[in-house]
Amino acid sequence: MKSNAIVNAFMAFFIIHTSQFGMGILGAPRIVYLESKKDAWISVLLSGIAISFITWIMISILKQNENRTLFEIHENLFGRMFGSIINVVIVVYFMAVHYSITISYVELSLTWGYEGLYEWVGVLSLVLITIYGVSGGFRVVAGICFLSFIIFIWMLFVLYQPLQSLNLDRILPILSTSPTEIMNGVYKSTYTMLGFEALLFLFPFFKEKNKVHLYSQLAVWFTTFLVLIITIFSILFFSSKELEVNIWPFVSIISTIRFPFIERFEFIVVSIWIIVIFPNLCISLFLSSNGVKQIFRIKQKYGIWIISIIIFICSFFITKRVDNDYFIDKVAQIGFFLWFVYPVVLYGIITIKSKIVGRS
Amino acid sequence: MKSKNVFLDYQEIRTILNDSPDLMCRKMELGRQTIQIVFMKNLINQEVLNEYVIKYMQTIPEKHLNYTYLVNNIPIEEIKTENEKNEFISSLLKGFSYIYFLNEKKGFMVNCNNTLERSIEKAETESLVYGPKISFTESLSSNIKIIRQNLNDYNLCTDSLTIGERVKKEVRIVYIKDIANDETLNNLKERLEKIKPDNINDSSVLAQCLEDDHYTFFPQLLLTELPDRFIYSILNGRIGVFMDGSPVAIIGPANFFSFFESTEDIYLRWSLSTFIRFTRIFAMIVSLFLTAFYVATMTYHFELIPSKLLIIIGQSRSQVPFPPLLEALLLELLIELLREAGARLPSKVGQTMGIVGGIVVGQATVEAGLTSNILIIIVAFSALGAFLAPIYEMGTAIRIARFPCIILAGLWGLNGIMISVCILMVHLLKLTSLNKPYLAPLYPFRKEDFKYFLFRLPHHFYTKRPVVNRPKDTIRIRER
Known part of the structure; x- marks a missing residue:
């Protein structure tokens, strides 16, 4: 088998981090807050620990199948027929992720500065740049993740300005919510943290396989750290009532920032968010088209075009805020089962199978 | 097909060259021998012909006046004895003179060409405050001379190639054998061999033919008229290309950031150069x-x-x-x-x-x-x-x-x-x-190359050649 290892191990950090970090972060503080109130940050921390554990499980699965993506592992494990069925589910899931990112961004941009524009215009432009990015192959997708990270990361320093308006009393006392609510918060925070599953599909592309684990752990912890900071910021910044009705608390925090040469900084952040979600879009399109390639044994570029056209057509139908919310909620649910529960099950199956094979 | 030796006489040459008024024939009868000297009037250096060909033949004893003796003893550096028909004509057009012995029906060519050259001048498009001011000229031989003079290394190779179907032009690939990457070199040679136009006007046209992506806005090969930039690049593992008749040299592989570096960055102090580089970007x-x-x-x-x-x-x-x-x-x-x-x-x-x-x-x-x-x-x-x-x-x-x-x-x-x-x-x-x-060293990320392409450090930090060019000999400064 031809080795297609084309990127260095440390790129795993950028790829996994950028595919986690995206639209979710803008709304996550509120969604987690609705469940676990003041202790939302504990929920985020707990889900970070969970993800760290899952990453370890994933790496253990992948270590046994070094040159296979999850799609190929499925075919190998369950046979072509049954494996393909699971793969179809995964492809549909990634398409849904892709779609959920696209529409939630378009909704955001329509709210901040582009009132009255048709949704499909925004969707079309995002879809086109994503096609352009993904058609360059994995090397370009990895580069997009890297550059997007570099372009965006300095933006976090602007958060020094709202520091003055934080009120430490709002987070105290710690642990005033019940464990059930905290666990609900963990469950709700998963949509934001999803994206680390890309590791399962991209592992064959990395060069030094034994270092990938370290960098993926760094990536998930870095994401957890950012989500944690933004959650704590939101809790300290808004009063309880405010936070509950604010759909994008992060953007609202940014909107208080002022520079002598620029006011309403959030407009720039909302625009720059295109660059932040660009890796998300590219990774999800890359993975889903890779799945299509695996299932139907066709060239990846056909997969890219077919999926993009489907996404574009869908954008005419789901346009209401309520529908979007429902849709994203469902994606989050499926994502939770697929990537928090399923890897553990898969690991069990693989271990049992290898023991059986080893005995006979 | 094996090339055959041809010995054309004046009439045949005349028909091939369409009765060109420049074509001259001087017939000399020295003793028993009748010798024809055929040349193009405006392309040769008359002094050379008079002094070293005609006068020489008149002074030597008559028994030596034959093909074999003259081929071995004529006091001119470059002669051609084996000639295929096309090459024969093109040599004549380059300024060779043809000495033909009518009795023996044999002849050979001597080089007495006289090319027009601009003198070496100050660089115009890339101007510098410090550093050498000299720039390349249209003449390939003087360009090679400049390079050889400044880069005195026996591993410096200048491979020769001819490009163009109708107007043949000489192209030189310049690299240092134990530094330049073989893969890149072969790649470049393959591309050069694939180019088959009638004529290539200038090396900038050649650069466009060599590029990977012909549709983009961005140039993918460096064009320079500064020998010091050329030498600096060659020493860092790049490969240069000269074309006869063009004062601009091509350097490749180039990356995006190398278009923002000037050789002056090396001559100025590191602090200013770094600042200027950031300013440019x-x-x-x-x-x-x-x-x-x-x-x-x-x-x-x-x-x-x-x-x-x-x-x-x-x-x-x-x-x-x-x-x-x-x-x-x-x-x-x-x-x-x-x-x-x-x-x-x-x-x-x-x-x-x-x-x-x-x-x-x-x-x-x-x-x-x-x-x-x-x-x-x-x-x-x-x-x-x-x-x-x-x-x-x-x-x-x-x-x-x-x-x-x-x-x-x-x-x-x-x-x-x-x-x-x-x-x-x-x-x-x-x-x-x-x-x-193209975006190296930013992506693929090579932090050790940042000092070459994004900013500058004091010179003792440059112990290794840039990794992005994949040089064979990576070490610039050997530590003792």
């Missing part, structure tokens, strides 16, 4: 996006501008009848017109043109209320930014790439700019130069 970004940003804010996002500034801009724009997009495109076009006029006109008129264009026209458009003051500042600033790139081609690329950004900004505001950033990002990631990534 910053100027490039400004040049690409500043006008677009103006268009976007004026069309969609007034809120971004602080109120004090907004009043100034509002006042200056109050008379303007056009939408910002049209206003910006108009002014950008004006600047491009001025630039082009300045470049084409004779230098004395060109200066007047700049003053008339820059001051008079600019002032008049503002007073007439066609554009705002602020936009004039912005457009002038971004035009300056594009000229900061030390390699002229990169400046032109930036100027062109600005227009899609402005149009997208006019269509979708800031989102349009960000979409153009994404497109640019993907585009630069996709590009390669001689199959090496």
